[in-house]
Amino acid sequence: MSKIVLIGANHAGIAAANTILDSYPENEVVIIDKNTNLSYLGCGTALWVGRHIDSYEHLFYTNKEAFEEKGARILMETTVESIDFDNKLIHATRANGEKFEESYDKVILATGSVPIAPNIKGTDLENVQFVKLFQDSQVADKALCDDSIKEVAVIGAGYIGVEMAEAVKRRGKNVRLFDAADTSLNTYYDPWFTEDMDNVLTENGIQTHYGEMVQSFEGKDGKVTDLTTDKGTYKTDLVIMAIGFSPNNSLGKDKLETFNNGAYLVNLKQETSLPDVYAVGDCATIYSNAIEDTTYIALATNAVRSGIVGGHNAAGTPLESIGVQGSNGISIFGYNMVSTGLNLAAAKEAGYEVKYTDFEDLQKPGFIEKNGNVKIRIVYDAKTRRVLGAQMASTEDISMGIHMFSLAIEEKVTIDKLKLLDIFFLPHFNQPYNYITMAALSAE
Numbered sequence: 001m002s003k004i005v006l007i008g009a010n011h012a013g014i015a016a017a018n019t020i021l022d023s024y025p026e027n028e029v030v031i032i033d034k035n036t037n038l039s040y041l042g043c044g045t046a047l048w049v050g051r052h053i054d055s056y057e058h059l060f061y062t063n064k065e066a067f068e069e070k071g072a073r074i075l076m077e078t079t080v081e082s083i084d085f086d087n088k089l090i091h092a093t094r095a096n097g098e099k100f101e102e103s104y105d106k107v108i109l110a111t112g113s114v115p116i117a118p119n120i121k122g123t124d125l126e127n128v129q130f131v132k133l134f135q136d137s138q139v140a141d142k143a144l145c146d147d148s149i150k151e152v153a154v155i156g157a158g159y160i161g162v163e164m165a166e167a168v169k170r171r172g173k174n175v176r177l178f179d180a181a182d183t184s185l186n187t188y189y190d191p192w193f194t195e196d197m198d199n200v201l202t203e204n205g206i207q208t209h210y211g212e213m214v215q216s217f218e219g220k221d222g223k224v225t226d227l228t229t230d231k232g233t234y235k236t237d238l239v240i241m242a243i244g245f246s247p248n249n250s251l252g253k254d255k256l257e258t259f260n261n262g263a264y265l266v267n268l269k270q271e272t273s274l275p276d277v278y279a280v281g282d283c284a285t286i287y288s289n290a291i292e293d294t295t296y297i298a299l300a301t302n303a304v305r306s307g308i309v310g311g312h313n314a315a316g317t318p319l320e321s322i323g324v325q326g327s328n329g330i331s332i333f334g335y336n337m338v339s340t341g342l343n344l345a346a347a348k349e350a351g352y353e354v355k356y357t358d359f360e361d362l363q364k365p366g367f368i369e370k371n372g373n374v375k376i377r378i379v380y381d382a383k384t385r386r387v388l389g390a391q392m393a394s395t396e397d398i399s400m401g402i403h404m405f406s407l408a409i410e411e412k413v414t415i416d417k418l419k420l421l422d423i424f425f426l427p428h429f430n431q432p433y434n435y436i437t438m439a440a441l442s443a444e
C-alpha cells in the first residue's frame with residue numbers, strides 16, 4: 001500500500017486517479033487542484049460559446065464527490081506551491097490561505113499546460129481573453145452577449161483559434177483571424193488542406209490575416225479598443241488569444257529533466273528522472289510512433305492515455321505506453337479535417353526522405369444523393385515505405401478512416417501493404433475503388 005498524491009485533477013489527473021482507485025483501492029489517494037472545477041471539456045468551449053449547444057452543463061464528466069465516494073481525499077481550490085522531492089513533502093495553500101504540508105510515497109504531476117501569452121503591450125487590457133479554463137469561457141461568452149462588442153480579433157489560427165473564430169462568427173460579430181504563419185492549422189495539415197479550410201473561413205465571413213504579427217493592443221479606460229500589427233491597426237472590442245500552450249513545469253523544472261520546451265521528460269511508464277515521481281498529460285512529453293522518438297503533443301486524448309499508464313505504474317504495475325500519433329480532428333462550418341502522424345512539413349523537418357500520395361474523389365458513387373468530395377494525402381518514408389502520416393478532408397464524415405492510419409503508423413505498416421487492404425464496398429458508405437485504396441495504389 002502506498003500514499004499516492006496527484007497534483008492536477010483535470011483530464012490526465014482524473015484518468016490516473018480513477019485507474020488507481022478502481023484497480024488498486026488499497027492505496028491512499030490524495031488529489032490536489034487549484035481550480036474550482038474539474039473535468040471541463042475545453043473542446044466544448046467553441047460549441048457552447050458558438051451556441052451549437054445551449055448550455056455548458058454537459059461539459060463536465062465527473063466531480064469531487066465521485067472521487068470521495070471512491071475513498072480519495074480531494075482538495076480543490078488548493079495550490080501546490082512547491083515540492084520537496086528529497087523529503088517527499090508537498091507544500092500547499094488552501095483557498096483560505098492556510099498553508100500545509102502533504103507527504104507522499106509516490107507523486108503524479110498532472111499540472112497540464114498554460115496558454116502562451118505574447119510579450120506585447122496591452123495583453124493585460126480588459127477583453128483580451130484566453131480560453132483555457134471554463135471560467136475563461138464564461139468571461140468570453142459574457143463579452144459576446146454585449147451588443148457594443150462588434151469587432152473581435154482571434155490571435156492564433158490553430159485549433160482553438162479556428163474553432164473560436166467560427167464560434168464568434170456564429171454569434172454575429174465581425175471576426176478577424178490572425179496568425180504568424182501563412183495558413184491556418186499549419187502544425188497538423190499541409191497547404192493542400194489548409195487552403196480549403198481558409199476558403200471555408202472566408203466564405204463564412206471571417207477575415208483572415210495570415211503572416212501578420214500582432215505588435216500591440218491599445219485601450220481606453222482599461223479596455224482594449226485597437227490592435228496593431230506589422231501591417232496595420234484595427235478597431236477591436238474583444239481579443240481571443242490562442243497562440244498555443246506551454247507545459248506547466250513550475251513545480252519540477254529545477255529538479256526534473258525536461259524536454260526542449262520545458263515539458264517533464266518521461267519514459268514509457270510516465271516515470272520522470274526522479275524515482276517515485278511521475279508526470280502525465282500536457283505537462284509531460286510523449287512518445288511519437290511517427291518520428292519514433294520523444295515529443296510534445298498537448299491533447300486531451302494523450303492526457304487520458306498517459307494518465308492511465310501513469311496510474312498503473314504508480315500503483316506498482318509495470319505498464320508501458322504504446323506511444324501515440326497525435327491523431328486529431330476539427331469540424332468548422334461543416335467542413336471536416338482529420339489527421340494523424342506527420343504532415344509533409346513535419347516529416348521533412350524530422351529528417352525523412354519523404355514521399356506522398358494524394359487522391360480526391362466523391363466519397364460515394366455519383367448516384368448517391370448525400371455525397372461529398374474527399375481529399376486524402378498519405379505521407380510515407382521513401383526508404384522504408386513506412387506510413388508516417390495521413391490527412392483527410394471532406395464535408396462528409398471521414399473520421400473513422402483516420403484511426404486506421406493511426407494504427408498503421410503505430411504498427412509500422414508500409415504504403416504497399418495498404419494497396420490491397422480489405423476495405424468493404426457499400427454504396428451507402430463508399431465507392432468500389434475507395435479513396436484509401438486509390439491513394440495507396442497510386443503511390444510511387
Ligand SMILES: Cc1cc2nc3c(=O)[nH]c(=O)nc-3n(C[C@H](O)[C@H](O)[C@H](O)COP(=O)(O)OP(=O)(O)OC[C@H]3O[C@@H](n4cnc5c(N)ncnc54)[C@H](O)[C@@H]3O)c2cc1C
Pocket residue numbers: 007008009010011012013032033034035041042043044045046078079080081110111112113114131132133160248251280281282283298299300301302303
Ligand atoms: C479551448 C480548448 C479546446 C480543446 N479542444 C481539444 C479537443 O478537441 N481535443 C483534444 O484532444 N484536446 C483539446 N484541448 C486540449 C486539452 O484540453 C488538453 O490537452 C488537456 O486539458 C490536458 O489535460 P491535463 O490534465 O494534462 O492538463 P490541464 O487540463 O491543463 O489540467 C491541469 C490541472 O492541473 C491543475 N494545476 C496546475 N498547477 C497546479 C498547482 N500548482 N496546484 C494545484 N493544481 C494545479 C490545474 O488547475 C488544472 O486543473 C483543448 C484545449 C482547450 C483550451
Ligand SMILES: NC(=O)C1=CN([C@@H]2O[C@H](COP(=O)(O)OP(=O)(O)OC[C@H]3O[C@@H](n4cnc5c(N)ncnc54)[C@H](O)[C@@H]3O)[C@@H](O)[C@H]2O)C=CC1
Pocket residue numbers: 043118155156157158159160161163178179180181184185186187212213214242243244245297298299328329330
Ligand atoms: N480539435 C482538437 O483536437 C483541438 C486541440 N486543441 C489542442 O490544444 C492546444 C492549444 O491549442 P492552440 O492554442 O490552438 O495551439 P496550436 O498550437 O494548435 O495553435 C497555435 C497557433 O498560433 C500561431 N501563433 C503562435 N505564435 C503566434 C503569434 N505570436 N502571433 C500569431 N500567431 C501565432 C501558430 O502559428 C499556431 O497556428 C493544442 O495542443 C491543440 O492541439 C485545442 C482545440 C481543439
